[in-house]
Every structure is written in C-alpha cells, then in structure tokens.
Amino acid sequence: MPARAELQVNVTQGVTDPIPIAIVPFARAVPADGGLDLAGVVQHDLESSGRFRAMQRRDMLSTPTRAAEVQSADWKAAGNDYVLVGRVTAPTGSEIDVECDLLNTLTGQRIGGKRFVATGASLRNAAHMVSDFVYESILGVRGAFATRIAYIAVQGQAPTQHFQLIVADSDGESPKVILESNQPIMSPAWSPDDQWLAYVSFENRLSGVYIQRVRTGERRLVSQRVGVNGAPAFSPDGTRLALTLSGSGGNLDIWLLELSTQALTRLTDDPAVDTEPSWSPDGKSIYFTSDRAGGPQIYKLDIANPRRVQRISFGSGYDARPRVSPDGTKLAVVTREGGNYRIAVQDLASGTVSVLSRGSLDESPSFAPNGATIIYAGREGSVGTLQTVSVDGQVTQRLTSSQGELREPAWEPFQR
C-alpha cells in the first residue's frame, strides 16, 4: 500500500490583531454536496490568510443560514465583527446553488451577498469564491483563494529522481499531476489566460521549452535549439514567450518567440549570462538577471529598444530571478544575505528593498495575482517546502508535503 502523502497548511506567523468573524455552518444539500463542509473550507481559507480569526463552532449558540435570522447583537457580544451565513441547495439534479450573506455586527447591516452556481466537482471552488467575496468585502483587496498554483515535486535521492509538474488549488487541495518524467522538469509559467503552462523539460536529455494545455494535456515543443532552452515567460497578451537561448557557444541571452509563427527575435546580446525574464504588466519591458557586472544583478530592457538596458538592483552581491508584481510597482527577487539566499521585495519607485524570508536556501518567488502574497520555495530541515509571506512581511504560511520535495511554485493569474 502506498504511503499516504499529505500537504498541510500552517500559519507560522499572523497579524497581531486578526479580524474576528463567525463563519456559521451553511445549510447543506445532502447528498448533492458530496459531504463538503463548505463553511469549513471558507474558514480555513480566511484563517490561513492570517488576517482573520474565526469563532469556534462549538461556541455558537445558533446556526442561522439567512441574513434575516442573524441576531447581530448576540454575535457582537460573542466578540465578532462580522458574521457569514449561507446555504447550499440543489434545485436540479446536477446544479448546486451556493448563496451567502455577510453581516457587520457593529451596524447590524447586511454588507452584501453572493450566489454561485456550481456542480459537485466545482463546489470546492465555489467555497473559495465565497472566501474571495468575504476577503474583498472586508479588506478591500481582491481575494486569490479561487486560484491555483503550479509547482514541481521531486521524489527519490540523487542521482535517480522522479519529477512531477503538479497543479493544485491555492490551499494545496486537489493536486493533479500534469506531467511526470525521470528527467528534470523546471520553470513552470502560466499563460495570462491560465489555460497553458510553459515549462522546461529535459526528457530528451536536452533542454526543451514546452507549452501544455492544463485541461487536456495537449502539449507543444516550442523550442529545442542547440544549447540552453530555458526560463519561459508568456507575454501579458499571451502571443509571445520570452525565453533564454544559448546556441552552441554557450552564451545565454534572452529572446522573444512569436508563438503563432515561431519567429525569433533577439533581445539581449551580451557575453554574460542573461536569463530569467519577467514581463512588466504593460508588456513594454522585461526585467531579467545578468552577471554582466560580475555577480548576478537585476536589469530592465525596453522591448521597443532592447539595447536600452538599465540596472535595477544595487544591493547584495547576488540578486536574481526577478518577478514583477501584478500592478508593476514591485519586484520579488532572490537575494544573498551573508551565506543565505532569501526572498526580497524591491519597490521600483523608491528602490527600497525589504528582505521578507528567513531561510537559508529560499528561491523562486511568485506573486499571488492580487499582489498581497508571495509564494516561494524554501527548506524545512532538508525537505523542500512551499512557503508564503505577505508582501508586508507580516503573515507567513508553510505548505509541507510528507512526500517529495516541492519547488518552483507559480501562482495562477486571475481569470479575466
């Protein structure tokens, strides 16, 4: 019998004053809801953000499921600022309705409500959408619970390892293996419409950049030229890939690949290593790593005039692997502090750098689509884990797996 592998979410550090909220168990639609405790998923989402503290169910004296049934004063007296109630109904055989109401106990007013139509298979996602609604209603920031993460899992000891590319919900649930190989897989990157993942696979004992449709498994080899094929990054309009090619001479530079025509355009031409491109949200520039000045540093080029290269990082002797925040105002990078590799955020307007992580081998930062959180790969002892940190550094979380080493998380963009 295979060992049961588990992925666990732990809040390792939260805000000092989380918002108190009562998430009342929703009215159930048995058996159409498949036994899913929808309010439990919402509670887990909100608590794992570190911004909320949920009332214990055993302390609840009533279980209203509609706004009209909520006695606000009682919930306020129990210490809650907000109450969420809801119900799951199955009006037809295949369709499941999820409705919820959010109330402010201080005013006694209903703040708002939502209705989602789901199926049995998408009910968990509907729960994440309820979480997004609550998060945005209270904090004024779009929630990212109903998004997914892609990451690499590696099993086995060197030199014989097994590699998987996995897509899971943002809370680590419902992991699906979308590619596996006995050769390395690396650098997963989402397309802006979230339908495709680009990645590097060494399955032919050569590096190749592939794109794969997540839903169907259909995939295309888009670059297997002589030398390095790496670091794919979809342009914000989804029509092009920035990637790293080296040719036979081994000089890594950044190129643009037009996906419909396979036309290649060179962006950098420097004898140094130029790699790890990340697009600005307007598609006009690319941030990248280069060691043209000695150690790796972050640079920026204009697509319209790629010879115009500007150095962005001036901090430690090692700054690499930039990722631009969804609003284009910040960069997440890997920086070296003493002998440790950590995640830092650089504010692009002021140049201010904040080191957010405290590990020794932290790498591969990726912004949540709402820009509030960064997920990255770190280590717990000798095991590779995924960790998150809020951009203000206040809230940290850990996603650990008892099976395999987790690497290179890539957070899905918002669906448009």
Add this chain to the structure above:
Amino acid sequence: MHKSVLIWAAVMGAVLLAGCSSHKPRPTTSTAGTSVPADQSQTSGADTSGAYGAAIANGSGEGVAGPSAGQLKNRTVYFDFDSSEIRSDYTSLIAAHARYLASNASIRVRIEGNTDERGSREYNIGLGERRAQAVRRALLLQGVAESQITTVSYGEERPAVTGHTEEAWSRNRRAEIVYLN
C-alpha cells in the same frame, strides 16, 4: 494552528497509472510548431477524469558506452565554487579524453554541466553551461571535432548526491563527459 490535512491520494493514483504506461511509448499527438522527431517525444493523452490532461515525459534510457582504459574511465571534472575554470588537477584527464576522441572521429560525447543547489535555478543553468563549455573548448583546442561534442546544462537539477553540506555541494559542482556510442 490549522488542521487541514490534504490528502495526496489523487496524486499517488496518477503516479501509479502513469508508471504503468511510461514504459510503453505512445504515438505522438501531432502538434503544430513541433520540431522534434516523433520517436523522441512520448506524450500521453488526457487522463480519464477529463478534468486535467496528464503527460508523461520519459526519455529513452542510455547504456553505458565509451572507453574504460586508464584515465578514460574517469569522466567527471569538478569545479570550485562559482567557477568554471578547469583546475590543473583535471588537465591530464581532459587531455586523455581529447586524444581518444581525436583519434576516433566517429565517437560522440555529451558534456553535462552541473552546479550545486545554491542560488536561483535558471541562473544556475547558465553557470552549468559555462562549465560544460569550458570542457568543450578544452577538447576542441586539443583536436576534437565540433561535430563530436554536444553540451547540456542541468544546473542544479541533477545532483550527483543529495545533501546540503559543503561536501555534497563540492561533489555536485561538476561537468560529466558522457559517451553516446
């Protein structure tokens, strides 16, 4: 503390299924813009759940080829931290392979560059490529033909040993000469 226990049963199921099929290459689905010969690419179709497509990418295994006399059985060149300079203790090893390859023009090798695990992964691909190129250039200078040599950089993705110590790192900073026939 939060108590979510997320079960990976779905993942394990997929692994087992895929494990069965990976030994049997399937026909490549025809895809636009692909430049790989069909016999090299093994891609599975969608899984039966229909929600996600799983692909399997297992390259063909390679036998151990190449000469084994004298120094030629040693095929690993180690490097110092953050360096792609060939150390003097490896010049005679590389010279022995260069002599063998120069006098056996039909023999081909792949030079695989590797780094330790520190730093960012794609940047390490660049450092591994530098190491592979350092060995390639040394072989070319000693009379080996360009057509006999290919390079690949695995960066930190294919360590020789698992570990997070200076000892493990020093064994992973390397270039390997792999004989292809």
